Amino acid sequence: MNNPTPTEVEVxxxxxxxxxxxxYExxxxxxxxxQQIQETFPSLKLIKGLVSSPTNIDNITGAHYDKQYPHAWLKADCGTIIDPTVSQFCLLGELNYHELDDAKQTKRCHFCGKYYQGDDITCGHVECITELKNE
Ligand SMILES: [Zn+2]
Incomplete structure (x- = not known):
């Protein structure tokens, strides 16, 4: 089916x-x-990225970011996110989606554990830069 609406895909x-x-499924x-759903709806974009939630009780106290989980989802032409396996995050509450341009290029900050992209040695947070300078 070409150019389905997000509602048609959800149905x-x-x-x-x-x-x-x-x-659990x-x-x-x-x-x-x-990938299976994309075979039926080729116009959907497959997105790799991270999800996090400000209401996640597993967020690390004192960390400067919400705990992140690698994830994949679909995106319609209009930009609507279609997440067929979102139920696995049902305990997290409100979800934030962070797209990664090239998931293979993702690094993890040596100091705080946050995922990031780019050529920098740290995630760029001021505390991590300070720790790097003190090494
Ligand atoms: Zn960091």
Missing amino acids: YIKDHFSHLKDP AAGKCLSVC
């Missing part, structure tokens, strides 16, 4: 992938499920 997912409502399947 298709409910009909064909109803098992994904179970967080959805866990770890984000990329393979997105």
